[in-house]
Amino acid sequence: MELTTEQFIHDFELTLNEQQQTILSTATPSELFVALAHTIRQYYTPLWIERNKKLQENKDKIAYYFSVEFLPGRMLETNLLNLGILDVVKEGFAQLGIDFTQVKQAEHDMALGNGGLGRLAAAFMDSLATTGYAGFGNGLRYKYGLFKQRIVNGYQVELPDAWFGSIGNVWETRKDHDIVDVRFFGNVYMTDAGNGKLKPVYSDAQVLRAVPYDVPQLGYGNGVVNNLRLWDVEIPEEYELSYPTIEDRRRVEDITAVLYPDDSSDEGKKLRLMQEYFMTSAGLQTIVKSYLKLGLPLERIYEKVSVHINDTHPAVAPAEFMRILIDEYGLEWDDAWNATQKVMSYTNHTILSEALEKWHTGLFAHVLPRVYQIIVEIDNRYAAQMSAQGVDYETIENTRIVRNNQVHMAHLAIIGGHSVNGVAQIHTELLKEDTLRDFYKVSPEKFNNKTNGIVQRRWTQIAAPGLSKTIDKWIGQGWRSDIHELRKLNEYVDNSQAQADFWEVKQLAKQRLADYIEQTTGVHVTTDAIFDVQVKRLHAYKRQLLNVMHIIKLYWDIKDNPEGEFTPRVFIFGAKAAPGYHFAKSIIKIINELANLINNDEQIGDKLKVVFLENYRVSLAELIIPAANVSEQISLASKEASGTSNMKFMMTGAVTMATLDGANIEIKDEVGDDNIVIFGMTKDDVYNHYATRDYYSRGIYDNDPVIHRVVNTFVDGTIPNCQREGSEIFDALITYNDEYFLLQDFTSYVEAQEHLTQLYADRARWMHMSMTNIANSDKFTSDDTIRQYAQEIWNLSLPSHGKHRI
Numbered sequence: 120m121e122l123t124t125e126q127f128i129h130d131f132e133l134t135l136n137e138q139q140q141t142i143l144s145t146a147t148p149s150e151l152f153v154a155l156a157h158t159i160r161q162y163y164t165p166l167w168i169e170r171n172k173k174l175q176e177n178k179d180k181i182a183y184y185f186s187v188e189f190l191p192g193r194m195l196e197t198n199l200l201n202l203g204i205l206d207v208v209k210e211g212f213a214q215l216g217i218d219f220t221q222v223k224q225a226e227h228d229m230a231l232g233n234g235g236l237g238r239l240a241a242a243f244m245d246s247l248a249t250t251g252y253a254g255f256g257n258g259l260r261y262k263y264g265l266f267k268q269r270i271v272n273g274y275q276v277e278l279p280d281a282w283f284g285s286i287g288n289v290w291e292t293r294k295d296h297d298i299v300d301v302r303f304f305g306n307v308y309m310t311d312a313g314n315g316k317l318k319p320v321y322s323d324a325q326v327l328r329a330v331p332y333d334v335p336q337l338g339y340g341n342g343v344v345n346n347l348r349l350w351d352v353e354i355p356e357e358y359e360l361s362y363p364t365i366e367d368r369r370r371v372e373d374i375t376a377v378l379y380p381d382d383s384s385d386e387g388k389k390l391r392l393m394q395e396y397f398m399t400s401a402g403l404q405t406i407v408k409s410y411l412k413l414g415l416p417l418e419r420i421y422e423k424v425s426v427h428i429n430d431t432h433p434a435v436a437p438a439e440f441m442r443i444l445i446d447e448y449g450l451e452w453d454d455a456w457n458a459t460q461k462v463m464s465y466t467n468h469t470i471l472s473e474a475l476e477k478w479h480t481g482l483f484a485h486v487l488p489r490v491y492q493i494i495v496e497i498d499n500r501y502a503a504q505m506s507a508q509g510v511d512y513e514t515i516e517n518t519r520i521v522r523n524n525q526v527h528m529a530h531l532a533i534i535g536g537h538s539v540n541g542v543a544q545i546h547t548e549l550l551k552e553d554t555l556r557d558f559y560k561v562s563p564e565k566f567n568n569k570t571n572g573i574v575q576r577r578w579t580q581i582a583a584p585g586l587s588k589t590i591d592k593w594i595g596q597g598w599r600s601d602i603h604e605l606r607k608l609n610e611y612v613d614n615s616q617a618q619a620d621f622w623e624v625k626q627l628a629k630q631r632l633a634d635y636i637e638q639t640t641g642v643h644v645t646t647d648a649i650f651d652v653q654v655k656r657l658h659a660y661k662r663q664l665l666n667v668m669h670i671i672k673l674y675w676d677i678k679d680n681p682e683g684e685f686t687p688r689v690f691i692f693g694a695k696a697a698p699g700y701h702f703a704k705s706i707i708k709i710i711n712e713l714a715n716l717i718n719n720d721e722q723i724g725d726k727l728k729v730v731f732l733e734n735y736r737v738s739l740a741e742l743i744i745p746a747a748n749v750s751e752q753i754s755l756a757s758k759e760a761s762g763t764s765n766m767k768f769m770m771t772g773a774v775t776m777a778t779l780d781g782a783n784i785e786i787k788d789e790v791g792d793d794n795i796v797i798f799g800m801t802k803d804d805v806y807n808h809y810a811t812r813d814y815y816s817r818g819i820y821d822n823d824p825v826i827h828r829v830v831n832t833f834v835d836g837t838i839p840n841c842q843r844e845g846s847e848i849f850d851a852l853i854t855y856n857d858e859y860f861l862l863q864d865f866t867s868y869v870e871a872q873e874h875l876t877q878l879y880a881d882r883a884r885w886m887h888m889s890m891t892n893i894a895n896s897d898k899f900t901s902d903d904t905i906r907q908y909a910q911e912i913w914n915l916s917l918p919s920h921g922k923h924r925i
């Protein structure tokens with residue numbers, strides 16, 4: 120949008136005075152932030168209203184992305200950048216003597232997600248608006264997001280994330296006109312509806328009010344504003360007699376109170392099921408209502424609506440949609456089912472069985488009696504249809520929705536939709552070959568791959584403005600709107616001046632991080648060291664423990680030969696563990712105690728430093744990632760479906776230390792074998808061990824003195840204050856046979872790290888690698904990923920409204 124600095128200053132001061140009743144000289148960063156947010160709200164609201172009007176008038180097809188998690192982090196800078204006024208606002212603040220950084224830091228991260236899955240959903244919202252597609256998000260308005268992590272005496276302590284704080288969510292708007300009711304519990308019996316049909320009659324159901332709050336999703340430089348709808352719960356006045364006590368009311372409010380903090384595993388709690396159904400039912404009810412305003416037949420709703428199921432969490436959607444179409448609007452089963460399968464599509468984000476939700480039939484039928492009836496009907500009809508098609512009994516049994524007193528939510532999402540995608544090539548192949556092989560056998564046409572992506576604008580222009588200016592210097596600014604122009608940088612990867620510029624801007628980013636590390640942990644680190652970073656959720660399959668074992672090996676190398684040649688390294692960790700994940704929390708304790716041991720050892724000095732940065736979150740990732748030299752992506756092959764931090768490190772010039780897992784493989788394909796460091800077993804090696812059951816970690820421990828010494832370090836008292844945690848780790852690695860093959864991959868990892876140290880010592884070679892990773896990272900833009908979803912799964916065409924990106 121066209122905006123002069125003078126006009127912005129006028130609008131901002133007016134808003135600060137009128138809405139905040141505050142003046143510049145006394146305003147706090149938080150008050151300035153709210154005033155700024157309200158100022159730009161005035162700029163995008165007309166665009167938002169215009170957008171919704173045009174989409175309705177033109178009857179454009181809309182895709183709805185259903186997710187229990189959205190992890191946008193901070194939205195201020197993205198909204199300013201996408202409106203095209205970031206520089207104007209920074210200039211305006213400079214003229215007013217306001218520190219823009221302080222104001223931006225007054226915004227609390229919107230952390231309504233656990234990790235990659237939630238962050239991806241937020242990325243897709245940005246890319247849908249930027250590519251111009253009509254794609255809306257549908258989720259939950261949690262009062263408390265992902266817990267705040269504090270490290271106390273080396274241990275993780277979880278604190279509520281009161282993100283609403285004193286200012287609430289400045290970006291949201293309550294939409295009373297779309298309030299709907301959602302029913303739980305009670306009994307349902309079918310009665311004659313008179314027209315030869317049966318209709319359900321509910322008794323003793325609990326009726327709750329679903330209230331939508333909409334958050335704008337602004338496109339980059341195209342005036343497009345899409346919607347992220349987050350549902351909150353209230354008690355309908357007409358039912359308040361059913362909730363006489365504060366306790367009753369609190370139990371209701373619990374439905375949207377807090378995000379379940381588990382990443383890649385499901386707790387299976389009743390409240391979680393209620394959360395999932397609440398957002399799904401409310402979303403589908405309002406989607407059908409707004410579709411009917413188009414005056415088109417409900418049987419053909421699939422021509423105007425797509426609903427995407429992000430992992431199994433909203434997988435009740437096909438059954439709830441059937442309930443709405445049949446019970447609420449009287450459609451015939453077959454018409455409703457035809458529409459449902461054409462509307463629904465599903466993404467699987469992990470092969471870990473503990474993450475594929477399976478609800479006990481008793482619990483499910485108790486919470487959602489009518490929906491359970493419909494699921495049983497869907498399941499029986501599916502089995503009959505498959506049998507009629509000659510599918511063998513075992514395959515039918517393996518794919519049924521209701522099995523062994525459990526409702527398999529992934530099966531409902533697959534049977535109830537037309538598309539199933541994985542999030543990286545190897546992951547999608549694993550779904551076809553193993554995790555969902557019986558479904559692939561009966562419905563191969565449904566399976567497709569959509570490799571994840573990232574919002575390059577956030578991880579370069581916002582998180583790495585210095586790097587972005589350096590890229591401008593060498594290839595112009597075209598890459599800012601067309602990321603594929605980044606490939607032009609391949610021309611300069613061996614240009615000494617270019618290498619010097621990119622080295623310098625990385626060193627500046629490292630210094631900024633070093634200052635943050637000293638300020639928050641008291642540990643002084645030198646930017647002459649290699650910054651080796653592993654930031655992601657703490658999970659055994661991501662093998663933070665393998666990283667720790669390598670550090671212990673380096674510790675002994677230095678202790679054995681203190682005067683020896685050693686390239687200084689700083690190991691930086693950031694990771695939250697699910698509160699109930701005891702083993703993960705023990706690893707956090709070990710990392711912190713190992714850090715204390717090493718960082719206070721004069722003999723080691725600056726050669727080695729270990730830092731655990733508490734409360735890893737999106738806004739902290741924006742400081743850490745551009746400062747990394749090494750990106751640790753060391754999961755056991757086959758376990759990390761994709762990963763997305765790997766793409767962010769690549770785009771900001773880190774070299775990846777990787778196993779051939781998830782999207783690491785596609786990163787290697789883009790940069791070539793010489794510009795990445797690969798180690799460890801392949802997926803096939805791992806599956807061979809599963810098949811032959813021949814892995815015996817104690818054998819390696821007994822026969823390899825280096826590994827023997829490293830493993831013993833966990834229990835021989837070398838690392839103080841963590842005897843219990845050390846024993847747990849020793850048992851996991853030896854007694855319980857090392858589920859994630861750390862000992863098997865250790866030697867290969869150590870050799871890869873030694874190779875990497877040599878590469879870093881050769882500045883020209885290293886900068887060739889670093890710049891090649893930046894230049895070829897364009898493949899991983901979520902703009903392209905979302906185009907593939909729109910064209911290949913949702914069959915969306917670009918609405919006529921709003922200028923579209925090439």
Ligand SMILES: [N-]=[N+]=N[C@]1([C@H](N)O)O[C@H](CO)[C@@H](O)[C@H](O)[C@H]1O
Pocket residue numbers: 234235236237239382383384430468469474542571759760761762763781
């Ligand atoms: N749940 N889940 N899955 C994940 C992540 N943990 O959130 O989804 C992410 C987004 O698809 C993947 O990148 C990651 O590999 C996968 O483990």
